[in-house]
Amino acid sequence: MTGADDTITLANVVRRFKGMRKPAVASLNATVRAGGVTGLVGPDGAGKTTLMRMLAGLLEPSEGEIKVIGLNPIRDDRALHARLGYMPQKFGLYEDLTVQENLDLYADLRSVAGEQRKKTFTRLLEFTALAPFTRRLAGKLSGGMKQKLGLACTLVGQPDVLLLDEPGVGVDPISRRELWQMVHELAGEGMLILWSTSYLDEAEQCREIILLNEGEVLWCGEPKALTTQMAGRSWLISSPDENNRQLLQKALRLPQVSDGVIQGKSVRIILKKDASMDTVADSLTLSPERLAQTPPRFEDAFIDLLGGAGAAESPLGAILRHVEGSKDETVIEARGLTKKFGDFAATDDVDFSVTRGEIFGLLGPNGAGKSTTFKMMCGLLAPTSGKALVLNMDLKTSTGKARQRLGYMAQKFSLYGNLTVEQNLRFFSGVYGLRGRAQNDKIASMSGAFNLRPIFNHTADSLPLGFKQRLALACSLMHEPDILFLDEPTSGVDPLTRREFWLHINSMVERGVTVMVTTHFMDEAEYCDRIGLVYHGKLIASGTPDALKQQAADAEYADPTMEQAFITLIHRWDKEHASGS
Structure with missing residues (x-):
C-alpha cells in the first residue's frame, strides 16, 4: 500500500492571479506516486508551471490543500526543501563557472560535505557522463549537457522528490533520450518524479499522466489507455x-x-x-x-x-505577395562552407543548395554545428572559407542588399522585451523601410493574421511563449521577404501552437517563399521537402524525410520514425569513424 510519505496529493487545489479572468489552476484533485515517472502534460498556459511552483512551496494555493511526501509545501517548507529537488524551466546554472564549480556551489547550498560529497560527485558525474568536462565552463556546454548538469545539481542533495519543469525543451533527440534513461533509473530506485512537458512523445514515456488545459484536469491515467x-x-x-x-x-x-x-x-x-x-x-x-x-x-x-x-488555414496566403521566379532556381547555396574557432572547425566544408519555394531543414544534435552553419547562411557570421550565397549574392560582400530580401526569426526571439507588441511591430517595419500609410497598413494586416490586436499594449516580455512566437514571426515578415530563416522557431511550444505555426509556413511556401529551418522536433522535419543532417560540423546525410528514414532502416526498425532515423544515422557515423573506416 502506498503511504502519504511517498505520494503527492492535491485536494481541490485552486490558484488565482490578480487580473486573470480564470484561475491558473482550477479545483485540481490528483495523486502522484513514487516508483515511476508521472507526466504533467498540457498546452501553453495550461497551469503546469504554476502547479510545479506550488508543489515546490514557491506559490501558495488560493484554495485547497497540497501534501508532498506528507508535508505542506508552505508550512513545512524547511523540512520539504531538504528532501525535494526542483529544476525549473530556466535552471540557475552559473555560466561563468565550470561544471565542477557549479556542483560545488550546489553542494555548499545543500550542506553536502566530506566523504559524502566526494561519493555524490563521483556518482553524479558518472551518471550524467559529465566526468570528462568538469573544467569546462557551463556557458560553453551544449544544450543537452546543460540540462544534464542542471539535473546533476538538482540531485546533489539526494532528494526523495524530483520536480522537472520542461527539461526537454531545446534538447536534441539523443540528449533527450539520455535524460529519460537517467530519470527512469531514478524512478526505478523509488524516487517520486513529476516531469512537466508539452512534448507528447515524452508523455508516452510516463507511467501515468495528468493532462491539464486552462488549469483544469482533462484526463488522468496511463497514456496508452487514452491512445486506445x-x-x-x-x-x-x-x-x-x-x-x-x-x-x-x-x-x-x-x-x-x-x-x-x-x-x-x-x-x-x-x-x-x-x-x-x-x-x-x-x-x-x-x-x-x-x-x-x-x-x-x-x-x-x-x-x-x-x-x-482549430485553424484550418493561415490568413497569410491572402495578404502576402506571390514571389516570382522559377521553382528550379537555386536561391540558397553553401559552397565548401567552413567556420573555424581557433583550431576547432564548427562547420567543416559543407555543401548544399535550396531551390525557390522549398522548405529545407537543418537537423543535428546540440553542438553539432548546425547553428553556426545557419548563422553563416543568414549573414550573421562570416565564414572562414567557402561561400554562403543567397539569391546568388555572397553574404560576405553583399550583406546589406541580400538582407532586404531575407526574413530571420532567431531561436531566442529578437524582440524588445520592454516594448509593447505594437511598438515591436512598428520598430521592425521601420527597420525594413516601411513608413506612413504603408507601415500602418502592414501592421494592421499582420496583427489581424496573427491575432495580436487584443495584446497590442502588452510588453513582449509579459507574453506567453506562443504569442512571443507569433509576434517574432510577424516582425520577420513585415517586408514580405523572398527567403525566411527560422532558427528553432517552435522550441518549447505545445502541439496546437506548432500546428498553427506550420500552417503559416505552408501558406508562405505556396506563395513562393523559400524557408530554411532548424529544429529539434523530429515531427517538424516531416514538413521539410529536404533535410540536411549536420554532425561534428559535417553534412553527414541529406535528402527527403523518407529518403533519410530509408537510409536508416535496419532489422530493428524496418520502418523507422524520423527520430529513430536521426539517432540511427548519427550512431552509424560514430561507429564507422571510430573503426577508422
Missing part, C-alpha cells in the same frame, strides 16, 4: 495530383477531420468521432489505394481531447 480510445480514427492519405501541403489544407477544411499533419510522403489525418472515412475520401477524390489506416498515437488523442487542431 482513438482506434480506427487515424489515417494516412496521399494524392497523385496535389502536394502534401495542398492536400493537408483541403483535409483540414472538412467537418469530418479533427486534425492533420504531414508525415513523410503522406498526410496523417484524425477523424472526428463517428465520422466516415468514405465521406472524406469522396470529398478529397481519393481512390482506396491512397488510404491506409495507421495506429493511433498519444498526440492524436491529445489533440482530439482539446477539440481538434
Whole structure:
C-alpha cells in the first residue's frame, strides 16, 4: 500500500492571479506516486508551471490543500526543501563557472560535505557522463549537457522528490533520450518524479499522466489507455495530383477531420468521432489505394481531447505577395562552407543548395554545428572559407542588399522585451523601410493574421511563449521577404501552437517563399521537402524525410520514425569513424 510519505496529493487545489479572468489552476484533485515517472502534460498556459511552483512551496494555493511526501509545501517548507529537488524551466546554472564549480556551489547550498560529497560527485558525474568536462565552463556546454548538469545539481542533495519543469525543451533527440534513461533509473530506485512537458512523445514515456488545459484536469491515467480510445480514427492519405501541403489544407477544411499533419510522403489525418472515412475520401477524390489506416498515437488523442487542431488555414496566403521566379532556381547555396574557432572547425566544408519555394531543414544534435552553419547562411557570421550565397549574392560582400530580401526569426526571439507588441511591430517595419500609410497598413494586416490586436499594449516580455512566437514571426515578415530563416522557431511550444505555426509556413511556401529551418522536433522535419543532417560540423546525410528514414532502416526498425532515423544515422557515423573506416 502506498503511504502519504511517498505520494503527492492535491485536494481541490485552486490558484488565482490578480487580473486573470480564470484561475491558473482550477479545483485540481490528483495523486502522484513514487516508483515511476508521472507526466504533467498540457498546452501553453495550461497551469503546469504554476502547479510545479506550488508543489515546490514557491506559490501558495488560493484554495485547497497540497501534501508532498506528507508535508505542506508552505508550512513545512524547511523540512520539504531538504528532501525535494526542483529544476525549473530556466535552471540557475552559473555560466561563468565550470561544471565542477557549479556542483560545488550546489553542494555548499545543500550542506553536502566530506566523504559524502566526494561519493555524490563521483556518482553524479558518472551518471550524467559529465566526468570528462568538469573544467569546462557551463556557458560553453551544449544544450543537452546543460540540462544534464542542471539535473546533476538538482540531485546533489539526494532528494526523495524530483520536480522537472520542461527539461526537454531545446534538447536534441539523443540528449533527450539520455535524460529519460537517467530519470527512469531514478524512478526505478523509488524516487517520486513529476516531469512537466508539452512534448507528447515524452508523455508516452510516463507511467501515468495528468493532462491539464486552462488549469483544469482533462484526463488522468496511463497514456496508452487514452491512445486506445482513438482506434480506427487515424489515417494516412496521399494524392497523385496535389502536394502534401495542398492536400493537408483541403483535409483540414472538412467537418469530418479533427486534425492533420504531414508525415513523410503522406498526410496523417484524425477523424472526428463517428465520422466516415468514405465521406472524406469522396470529398478529397481519393481512390482506396491512397488510404491506409495507421495506429493511433498519444498526440492524436491529445489533440482530439482539446477539440481538434482549430485553424484550418493561415490568413497569410491572402495578404502576402506571390514571389516570382522559377521553382528550379537555386536561391540558397553553401559552397565548401567552413567556420573555424581557433583550431576547432564548427562547420567543416559543407555543401548544399535550396531551390525557390522549398522548405529545407537543418537537423543535428546540440553542438553539432548546425547553428553556426545557419548563422553563416543568414549573414550573421562570416565564414572562414567557402561561400554562403543567397539569391546568388555572397553574404560576405553583399550583406546589406541580400538582407532586404531575407526574413530571420532567431531561436531566442529578437524582440524588445520592454516594448509593447505594437511598438515591436512598428520598430521592425521601420527597420525594413516601411513608413506612413504603408507601415500602418502592414501592421494592421499582420496583427489581424496573427491575432495580436487584443495584446497590442502588452510588453513582449509579459507574453506567453506562443504569442512571443507569433509576434517574432510577424516582425520577420513585415517586408514580405523572398527567403525566411527560422532558427528553432517552435522550441518549447505545445502541439496546437506548432500546428498553427506550420500552417503559416505552408501558406508562405505556396506563395513562393523559400524557408530554411532548424529544429529539434523530429515531427517538424516531416514538413521539410529536404533535410540536411549536420554532425561534428559535417553534412553527414541529406535528402527527403523518407529518403533519410530509408537510409536508416535496419532489422530493428524496418520502418523507422524520423527520430529513430536521426539517432540511427548519427550512431552509424560514430561507429564507422571510430573503426577508422
